[in-house]
Amino acid sequence: MIAAAAVSMLSLAALPAAAQATATRGPRTADGKPNLNGIWQVLTEANWDLQGHAAAAGPMIPLGAIGAMPPGQGVVEGEEIPYKPEALVTKKANFANRLKLDPEVKCYLPGVPRATYMPFPFQIVQTPQFILISYEYANAARTIYMKDPGPAPVDSWMGQSVGHWEGDTLVVDVTGFNDQSWFDRAGDYHSDALHVVERYTLHGADTLMYEATMEDKNVFTRPWKISMPVYRRQEKNVQLMEFKCVEFVEELMYGQYRKKPAGK
C-alpha cells in the first residue's frame, strides 16, 4: 500500500495545478458549476410516507419496534398529495396491501424521486457532459444527460434524466418512466405518464436543498411538490458499500418453489 501511495503522490505531483485545486468538496467545479460531487443522504422519513404522519405499528408483529413506522412532519408542499378520487382508492388499497405490493419489499428499483430519499447514501460524480448518481440501495444508478439526447427510447424504472443549470440550480427533467415504482412505503404511486422535475441547489458546502415536482395526469389532479435538505456524509473515508438486496429476497420470492426435503 505504501508503494502505491508513493506512486500516487508522484502522479499527483506530475498533474497540473488544477488537479490539487479542485477538491471533491469545494464550491465550484473546474468548469465553474456548483460542485455537487460527494456522498449524500437525506434524514427525513419520506420513504415511509411522504405525507405527515404519526408513528404507527408496522405490518410485521415479529419485528416489533424495528418494523414500526417512525413519525414524519411530511415533505409535501400543501401537506396532501392531490390524488384524483379514484386514484386515492388505489393508494389506500396499495397501503393495505403494502407487504405484497411495495416494490421496495422485493428489492426492485426505486424510481425517481424515491431513490433520493431512501435511507441509504448516494454518490454524485459530476462531469460537464454527464452527472452520474449512484445509489447504494440495490445499486440503482442513473446518468443525467447534460445534453438532451431526445425522447427516452424505452420506458424504465429510473426514467431518463436530462439536466441543465438554471443559475446555481441543477434542474433535472425525468421522463420515460414505467408504472412500476412507488413514491414511498405508504402506497403512493404513479402511472407511466409520470414526469418529474428535480432541483438540486447547494446551501453551503455540506447541504443540498432538493425539490421534486411530480406531474401525472392519470393519477393526480395537478402537479405537486416535495422538498427536503440532503446532507453530506462526512465520516472519514466514507464510501458507498454494497446493498445487493436481490439475494436477501430470494427466499421471499422463490421460497415457495424450493424442492421440499424428502418426507415433507
Next chain:
Amino acid sequence: MLFPGFSGARASRKPQRSDPMNLRGAVFSLLAGAMVMTASGQGLAPKKTWTPARTADGQPDLQGVWTNATITPLERPADLAGKEFFAPSEVGAYEKRVVENANVDRRRSDVTADVGLAYNEAWWDRGTHVVKTLRTSLIVDPADGKIPALTADGERRAAAVSEQRRLHPADGPEDRGLTERCILWPTAGPPMMPSAYNNNYQIFQGPGYVAIMVEMIHDVRIIPLDGRPHLPSNVRQWLGDARGHWEGNTLVVETTNFTGKTRFRGSSEGLQLTERFTRTDPDTILYEYTVNDPATWTKPWTAQVTMTKSDSRVYEYACHEGNYGMTGILQGARADEKNSAKAGGK
C-alpha cells in the same frame, strides 16, 4: 450448458452501431504495424504520438461509453496452441467462421436442440471481432494463453461446486448461477469480462474518483483515488472493494475484500485483482487485469481485453424486476420431479 435466464429490458444494439468492416480492417493493419511485442506479453503498446486529454482535475480522460464485446476467448483454443497472435490477413476468415458457428438462428437438426438454444440471434451480442491486439486469447500470461493449474484446494473447491450442481441443479435459487439470480454478471466482475450481450460500460471521472457504470446489472464501481485504506477485512463484497491511482496514463485499480461467493473462474475470497486501464487512442482502452489468488491458482495470471468507444448509450438493465427465468426454472424443476415421481409410480 444452461442458458442464463432472459430477464428484464435490454436492448441489442448491433444494428445501430456503425462499424464498417473495411475501416476496421485498415485500422487493424495500422495498429499491427505500430505494435511492439515483448516477451512479457505487453501486446499493444500506446502509440508514442497519442496522449489522452485531461479531465478538469488532471486525470487522463477515460470517459465515455465503451464496449468490450469480442469473439476472442479467454483461453487459447487447442487448435491455436502455440500461436500467440493472428496475422492481420488471417483475422477476417477467423472472425467469419466463429461468427457463423455461433449464429443461433442456424436451424438445428432436431426441435429439442433448437428450443434448448433459447434465444434468437437478435438477442446476442458476443461481438464480431477479435481483440485489437490480434491475440488468440485474452490471457497474455502464462504464455500458453491458458489459466494456470489449480492448487489442490482450488481443485477441491471446484469439484465440490460441480458435485453440488450435479446433485442439486435447481432445488432452490441458490443453486442457479449468479446471472440467473440477477445478482452479478461477468461484465461487472471484476474483472470485467465480455459476456452474452450488453457488454457496455460508461466511465465518469470526478475530482478524486473514477466511476465505471456497468450496464449489467447497473453496477457502479466507484473507485477513490485518494489512497484511503480498504474496507475492514471482515467486510466482503460481491464486487470487492476497489482503490485506484494513476501511474502515468494508466489507471491502476487494486481490488480486495471479495466474498467467497463471487467465484471468478473458481476464485476464493482471497482473490486480489489488479486492473490497468490505458487509453491507447481515442477509440480504445486497453484493459489488462492480473488475478492473484494463491489459494486457487499455482501462479498469478494476466489477461487483456480491448474496450472500444461506442456511440450508443448504456440502457437500464432491470434484471431482477423482470426475472421470469428464475420462477420458470424452479417451477419447471418441481414439475419435472412431480412427473418423474408419477411415472416412477412413487
Next chain:
Amino acid sequence: MAQRFWIPMLIGAACWAAPPPPPANYTPPRTADGQPDIQGVWNNATLTPLERPAAMASKPFLTPAEAAAYEKQALEQNNRDRRGADATSDLAGAYNQAWFDRGSKVVPSLRTSLIVDPADGKIPYSEEGQKRMAAAAEYARAHATDGPEDLALPDRCLLWATAGPPMLPGPYNSNYQIFQAPGYVAIAIEMIHEVRIIPLDKRPHLPGSVRQWLGDSRGHWEGNTLVVETSNFTDKSHFRGATANMRLTERFTRTDANTLTYEFTVEDPATFSKPWTASIPMAKSAGPIYEYACHEGNYAVPGILGGARKQEAAAK
C-alpha cells in the same frame, strides 16, 4: 385504577373565602437568552385532590388547623403499612408505604381541590361527556383484562398522569426537570422519561392529521408567565374522558424561589360543558431525576393477563 381515599373532614370554625395571595415582590432571575428562569428539579406531589371531595362540597378552603388535621389523617389513612383486616385485603394493598410518595401537605392556598374554576371544584362534564364516560366504564367492567389494550395506560407503560399533559401528581415520582435554551423550554418528566420540548418561535402546530400522545405544544412568554398551548391529541389518552380535540393551555409562573405555580385550563366542548382550570404548586426539589425504565421492567402486564387467563381456566 387510582384509588381515592375519602377523608372524614373536621369542619372548622371559619370558611376561608379566598386563598392567601402569592408574594408580589418576587422577580425570577433571567436565563442567558432573557427568559424568566424556571429551570431546576420540581416536584408537584400534594395531598390536595384534583376535584373537591363530596364531604367538602361547602368548604372551598381549609383553616390552617383543619389543614394540619387533614394532613395527619390523610397520612394515617393512606399508610400502606397499616395492617389490613385479613391477609387478602392486605395483599390487595400491593405495595408497602415505602413505594409511595403522595406528598405530605395540602396546597399552601389550603383550597380543598386543585380545580379553581368552576368554583365548586368539580370537572364540569356535559351530558354527552357523562354518557361517554359511563359507556367507557361499562366496557371496562366487561373487558377488564381481555388484552393489553384493556389495561390502564400507566400499567401498559404508555403514559402516566404526571406527564399528561396536563401534568398531575402521581402516586410516586412526581418529578420534573426544566431546561431552557435559546428558543426552547424543555420539561423532562420522570415518568416515563418523557421530554416535552416546547418551541417559543411562532411556528404552526403539526398538521391536523398528525396526533400524538402528549399532543403538540407551542409556547410563548407573557411577562413572567410561560404560556403553553397544546393540541393534536390522540383519541387514545382520554384525559379525564376528553376527546382528541381537547385543547390545553398551561401557565408556568415562578412565584418565589422555591415555587413554580402551574395552572392549566382544559377545553373540550364534546366532553365538558365549559373550560375548567386547576392550579398546582410545584416545589423546588433536590432531585435528581431517576431513570424510570417502566416498560423494561413491566412484569405487571404479563402478570395481570396471565392471571386472568388462569382464573378463566380455573373457572371452567
